[in-house]
Amino acid sequence: xxxxxxxxxxxxxxxxxxxxxxxxxxxxxxxxxxxxxxxxxxxxxxxxxxxxxxxxxxxxxxxxxxxxxxxxxxxxxxxxxxxxxxxxxxxxxxxxxxxxxxxxxxxxxxxxxxxxxxxxxxxxxxxxxxxxxx
Amino acid sequence: xxxxxxxxxxxxxxxxxxxxxxxxxxxxxxxxxxxxxxxxxxxxxxxxxxxxxxxxxxxxxxxxxxxxxxxxxxxxxxxxxxxxxxxxxxxxxxxxxxxxxxxxxxxxxxxxxxxxxxxxxxxxxxxxxxxxxx
DNA sequence: CTGGATCCGAATCGATACTG
DNA sequence: CAGTATCGATTCGGATCCAG
Numbered sequence: 001x002x003x004x005x006x007x008x009x010x011x012x013x014x015x016x017x018x019x020x021x022x023x024x025x026x027x028x029x030x031x032x033x034x035x036x037x038x039x040x041x042x043x044x045x046x047x048x049x050x051x052x053x054x055x056x057x058x059x060x061x062x063x064x065x066x067x068x069x070x071x072x073x074x075x076x077x078x079x080x081x082x083x084x085x086x087x088x089x090x091x092x093x094x095x096x097x098x099x100x101x102x103x104x105x106x107x108x109x110x111x112x113x114x115x116x117x118x119x120x121x122x123x124x125x126x127x128x129x130x131x132x133x134x
Numbered sequence: 135x136x137x138x139x140x141x142x143x144x145x146x147x148x149x150x151x152x153x154x155x156x157x158x159x160x161x162x163x164x165x166x167x168x169x170x171x172x173x174x175x176x177x178x179x180x181x182x183x184x185x186x187x188x189x190x191x192x193x194x195x196x197x198x199x200x201x202x203x204x205x206x207x208x209x210x211x212x213x214x215x216x217x218x219x220x221x222x223x224x225x226x227x228x229x230x231x232x233x234x235x236x237x238x239x240x241x242x243x244x245x246x247x248x249x250x251x252x253x254x255x256x257x258x259x260x261x262x263x264x265x266x267x268x
Numbered sequence: 269c270t271g272g273a274t275c276c277g278a279a280t281c282g283a284t285a286c287t288g
Numbered sequence: 289c290a291g292t293a294t295c296g297a298t299t300c301g302g303a304t305c306c307a308g
Contacts, residue, residue: 011283014282051269051270052269052270052271053269053270056270064270064271064272065271065272065273067271068270068271068272084270087269088269089269089270090269090270090271091269091270092269092270092271
């Protein structure tokens with residue numbers, strides 16, 4: 001007789017669903033842009049190219065580790081291009097690709113929605129929290 | 135002389151920047167919709183109301199804890215409404231509010247971008263990984 | 269200047285068991 | 289049916305040190 005039934009079946013469902021989710025383009029994209037630093041980097045780069053140290057200063061609170069990590073993954077995804085200029089102090093520039101520009105446009109849409117509706121969200125929160133108090 | 139300099143200054147910058155980020159509506163929204171389950175719940179609910187157990191089944195891999203947590207925060211933000219019908223087995227329905235509908239529209243836009251561009255991302259990844267190999 | 273490697277603490281997720 | 293409480297596992301992010 002089976003020592004596992006419900007647990008195994010649920011585990012199975014979880015794995016399958018996980019695969020489904022990961023294969024969904026929307027979720028892949030959400031996973032990507034949801035990263036805390038991604039939108040900031042894309043936003044920072046949208047006016048034009050920037051050096052590593054410039055980004056590091058503009059984004060302020062980011063650690064070298066996270067900045068590099070973010071930059072690398074965005075480069076891998078074709079969102080931005082990395083250009084190394086071999087000099088005595090090495091110079092590295094980051095620049096949005098056309099795909100990156102397109103993404104920054106989408107982000108602008110998100111930003112627009114956020115600015116239009118965030119107040120409603122805040123009001124809803126206050127109502128909700130007020131009820132919780134009473 | 136100070137034993138802390140760079141670290142302290144960065145810490146300070148981090149705190150300030152953190153405040154800036156959190157006050158930014160776009161980031162607030164991104165934080166919200168980036169949650170693994172949020173988009174799934176909104177998507178599941180967009181055709182119409184659903185009961186807790188229906189959601190639980192439709193979203194499959196979610197644990198009760200995460201489902202409740204997601205539902206609660208969405209309710210707090212005015213994205214969905216929770217309706218309790220006192221009966222012998224209690225009945226609870228969840229339904230998108232107008233704000234939630236609006237959000238699901240935005241999500242549709244995101245989905246559209248994702249489906250249009252995800253292939254480019256995949257191609258970029260393959261190129262990148264191929265270079266890494268060689 | 270531009271990062272890579274490592275360690276560690278915090279936060280988060282998920283499974284399980286239990287309640288009304 | 290609709291959750292809540294708890295605990296363990298995992299993951300993430302930051303600090304630090306080091307290298308090209």
